[in-house]
Amino acid sequence: MLELQGIAVSDGIAIANAYCLVEPDLSFEKFFVSDTKSEIKRLQEAITQTKKDLQETLVMAESKLGEEKAAIFAAHLLLLEDPEIVGAIEAKISNGMNAECALHEVSTMYIVLFEQMDNDYMRERAADVSDVSKRLLARLLKVEIPDYSRLSSDIIIVAKDLTPSITAQLDTAYVKGFVTDIGGKTSHSAILARTMGIPAVVGTKNATACIKHGTKIIVDGAAGKIIVDASREIFEQYEVQQNRYLMVEQKLAPYRSLASISADGYRVEIAGNIGKPEDVEKILEAGAEGIGLFRTEFLYMERQRLPDEEEQFTVYRQILEKMQGKPVVVRTLDIGGDKQLPYLELPSEMNPFLGYRAIRLCLQEQKMFRSQLRALLRASVYGNLKIMFPMIATVDEFRAAKELLYEEKKRLVSSGAAVSETIEIGLMIEIPSAAIIADIFAQEADFLSIGTNDLIQYTVAVDRMNENVSALYQPCHPAVLRLIKMVIDAAKQHGKWVGMCGEMAGDKVAVPILLGLGLDEFSMDASSILKTRAQISKLSKEQLTAHIETILKLATAGDVESYVQKHLTSAE
Amino acid sequence: MEKDFKITATEGLHARPIALLVNAVMPFEAEVQLTYKDKSVNMKSIVGVLSQGVAPGSIVKISANGPDAEPLMQAVSEIMSTKGIGEEC
Structure with a gap:
């Protein structure tokens, strides 16, 4: 039996066969063949097999x-x-070239030919040629290529890392868990796992090296543990645990239809974070009272050109309608940094997280930004829309973004389009400079939303993707807590509501502190909603507030965590 | 024998209509060429036809040569009209 330890990022127990996503080794040698006839036969056999594979995929x-x-x-x-x-x-083989090399030369010629054509559509065909020749080459080399769109039984994905392009192809109905070599709490695979409500362990360093494709493994999401080659007893133990876990979930079920109220009657709102229209069902099922963060990037990613206004309008309208008047906070495009768009051709940067991204880019690429704003304005009459701008560092940026929004609104109204008169405009507080002058922002915005993933990263100066420093990524760092207090106090002082849409809003150690500080809206992944509502129902807001002064004087994140565990776990 | 067709598919000759055409001519023995802007390609080759980049509204010449050229041409005409790819002119 082999146990691997990683970072626990999504709770739950999964027991299924490992599905290893490894780039297959398709390297080959060039050599001279004298028996060209049997080499051609080898090629034809590989073609026949590849055709069979493709026919199955097609069906x-x-x-x-x-x-x-x-x-x-x-x-x-x-x-x-x-x-x-x-x-x-075949002609190249007849001249004595081996099949692999002949295939490579011919496919490369066509790939280059298509790539040079002056038409996007034709350029994309290069990818088709490359895809097919890869399949054929693998057959020639007798190497198996994993085909993630062809799943037919439950599996646990094991990969070095999961890129958005891989997950887009995955048939999520069969994916029961994720295990990755690298990554942290906020990496793409972790967020996806929580959205899907399946267990995940990341940062295992060597899972892909230790786990063989097809072996049955256990993922213990809460403990951050993977068990390979377990005995029957261990499997049975985990099956019992898995059942217990499902029962806990059932215990939470009654909270689905309840309001989010503390033991002493203080009411907050628990909302969901979504990245795609399909996530709306998940958060509603989990009992969300609204959407606190709709990441609009999906509309722009995994494609070859910008989405047009109409396409965006349709998606926004659909989401607003599904939410039936519940608040929907849409974050405008937050691209750049770790999220790139192939068709925008942004220059690579030394420091992408401090560079040209989000609102900075949108204020320059006005045509693109205005089309998003117009689509949002037009959709606003179909529900309760609130718009927020990401990565605001200065009041000037916020004013400029608002100005563009008002200009587009005026234009739409004068052209006769219907636009809601009650759209609230706010901003993400995710840069320390914005947190420090939150009192000024609170006078110019309708609401503030604290984005903790970036706020922590920028406050503690720690790259959250870098495992060597990930221990410094501390939500309960006293400096982070003090900044959050400043933001909440500033909003209250000016009679505005304040929310939080980072991972921290659903963190069981942070929740009592945030409730004590007076946070109005907690927005989180679907899987955390019911747990948080149940936790809040057992806490007393008044008692928590009395502890805040002491907590803010603690020296370390560790001190804060143990204080919370000792004093703030439930109302006395 | 040869025939001219006006391409009516909204995106021109993209992978999907080409796949239909290539599949239609494949079973025949006759040699078949598609000529567009003075360049001829083997119509049994999907890369060949793709590389022509035939735009919507343009005219292509299809010429078949062989014992079953006639039924081949009939098959082409039928796919062109039933799948909304093009019309004889």
């Missing part, structure tokens, strides 16, 4: 994705039968 894709989207695999099949391609490869 599966047709039932899962529909005929339209599956058509791409039909085109891939034709590439394998293409007389020009196959003929060219």
